Amino acid sequence: MEFSDAAGFWSFQLKLLSLQRKIQGAIADEKKRVKVARAGAESVKALQQVRWQARRLGDAFAWLVLKLDRKAIRPLAENSPVPISQEGHGSRGADAVSQYLASQGWGFPLLHDITDCLRIGDVTFVRPQGDSTSLRTVELKTRLLGEESSSSDEGPLLHYSVTVSFLSSPEDALEFEATVPEGQEGQAPEQVVEGPSSPRQDRRIEKQFKRMSKALTLQEAADSQIFEVDGNSTMSLLVESSSEGHWGKINELIEESRTTGYASVCIDKAFMYVALYSSDGVTEGSVANPRILDDLKATEFLSEGGKHGNFLEISAIPAQETRAAQLYMPFYLYPISQVAISDFMHGRLVVVALTNAGRIAEALERDGFDVTIPPGTRSPSDSISVAIPAERLRFEGLGFHIRESIHECKGMDFILDVARGIRGTAQLAGEELSRLQSRTEQ
Template identity: 45%
Template sequence: MTSVTNTFAPTPDSDAESRKYLRKIDHLASYLLGGKYDSSADLWNFQIELMELQRKIQESISAEKNRSRRSRGNSTKLRNLKYARYSSRRLGDAFAWLLLGGESRLINPLGENDPVPIGKESHGSRGLMAVSSYLANEGWGFPVIHDITDLLRIGDVTFLQPGQGGGIRTVELKTRHLGSDGEVDGSLQYEVSVNFLAHKDDPAIELSAEIGTKSANVSGDVGAVEPPSLPKRDDRRIARQTKRMARALTRQRARDGEVSTIDGEETLTAIVSPSVEPHWKTLRRIIRKARVDGYSSALVDKAFLYIAFYDASGVKEESFQNSKMIDDVTSSGLIESRVSSRNSIQVYSIPEGETRRPQQYLPYFLYSIPKKAVLDLLHGRLSILVLANAGHIADALEDCGFDVSIPVDTESPIHSIEISAEVEFEGERYRFRTDTVASRVLDCVYGIKGVDHLLNTAQKMKETVPPFMRDRPRGEE
């Protein structure tokens, strides 16, 4: 097994500025997780405070980049500042996850875009916050600001309607600065266009016109509210954004077993209910033991080895070379699947750290572990690794009736697993095939769900296929 490290945690001797930011994130996390808010105004202020913190961290990162570039040296401080930025965005993800009820059918479609950088305060951000607050007061629901998250990358704000039967509406806001009002001391004038997808009889269209959009053109049953008052150079960008929002809305509204056309391709939706209990008891147990001994591990479903390291002064590099861990990996049977050629250990770190892809699984801030343990993860006093073996995952899938294929010499066997199975429908046999196992494995790892969640997901996908075959040529996959 190769050397194991956690490159995403802050260094134990981190600089004062990075520690200051982590303490602020700690404060905000404690406020959110402790349920110390009493009203929607408190949650709105939480977003504002988190956004301001993220901007300060980004300013510090830019300054440190310039300093380290001049000195031509590696900057440990830069690494720690980036970790603080990641942690603040992951806290924003946790906030959005809570308010959206952890529903992947609502969350995931809004992440299918490139990462959105943290921007400085600008006319656009001021217009966004002002209009979001205004629309909330007009009954649109509570506004979740996408900029504080890494998870929500399509649109600027999503409004949540409370109560049973409540829905969501994602909007894109475009702001034009019209100048200052000389008669009102310090005031600024903005024109803000609200762009969203709506049914033709949606009352929100009339309201959007009242706050700055000169007209609202809706084509067909569902259309985009166009902002004709914006400059022509914005037309293509708005068209792209509208297309992304339309794609996200189609995915959000898709029903279980329903075929939707997205970007010209037929897409089958299989909604998997959380029928498998996560292994929180196991995780809490090894955390308690690690707090006493500095290290603990536990095997789950033969395929995953959970490992916890603890050091009150910060988990150090040498902690990951613990000889007990090597013994546990060997004695646990993790590396002994039925087909030896498929044995391959993949190491996952919690927290994961920054990635270009959206982290569409439970943020560690929301783990069902003591709040103290969550904050230990934030500060690097606790580190969790999950070791997974592609061979055992393949064994479990085969035991569930799937054929498993892993490409030879692939860099990441777990993330290259393909599964297939025969499906019978109306007297004909078809072959179901998917290569989406990788994303489900990440959900198992970071959602602490184990192999059963993966098996349930794969089985649900296979069961959803037969109705999809009704109008397709015989023999087609």
């Protein structure tokens, strides 16, 4: 789609949210029908898959509006999954005030409800400021005040009180009274009046502010400086990666699979991507193709006699829905053809990514790290424990970045750059803590 102005972006969000609500309604109806008919639930699973694709499309939209800024996106994902909101008084009041605040210079309102990855707050206002972007995440609470008849054909006028809560403290909340024609979801309010600030302080609001405060702290944290989060000392460091990714190979892989139904490529000895294509839809039987094992043996993917052996994992691209937010790039934004994206959506194309955590461990050890992979773990890459002997430091969060490398085809260089960045962060943190201790002693 092409957009000529902000109104087009706003309209896209409302259409997408309306579609998600219709899909959710269809799932509820189908569950009732299946229960009565005592039939299989394949139709429900199919609708749930469509719902997931709609949520990931919302994620892709958010990534673009936030300029692919992972430091802005990831802190807003640290919460439980948020179900699709239902149309009603809450959504009408929130939409009306969001448009009003946008007209007052707050920036473009990005609706969190269309996404899966934005789980803290209801709306983030995005406002360009020169070379940078100002973000303000808010919570919205709507209360119906009443309604009155209207002489127009738009239906009665609904009067709402909307509380807009945002940092730096709960006392900063604003209250607005908005008048909205019934049935005009997403339309600008006929009237908005700012009222006194008197938000209701309850435990729910306090928890929301704590989550918003943590997210803001992480978003605004200066690189290479220690700061506090949840009582813990933390340091943020921007990692510049030399990896350009392997999308050229993936595009060739996809094109070959469209001709032969099957294609594979081994990348950096640690990743094997297998593309499966069928115009009738890829089945579980297709994934069990015996050629995969032959290709694994024909490459250097499998280690022979290495210290760590072979720890294999399988991932599907696009990824299936999970409870945790998926914080790698949504497949809609992959640098592949629109035909391939359409094939992903309709199940005609599946890319299976095989990862050998043993090979990743070998590469890390060649770079000076000590690596341990506990035996019997369900996800070896998530369980990789990396030590930096010189800093007497061990970290276990590399699995997040390995998944990012898998789903964005970044290869081994990216993983090594992240590990080196963590090593550099440890060195800086040690120096900073030494300085702080010296000042305390003085």
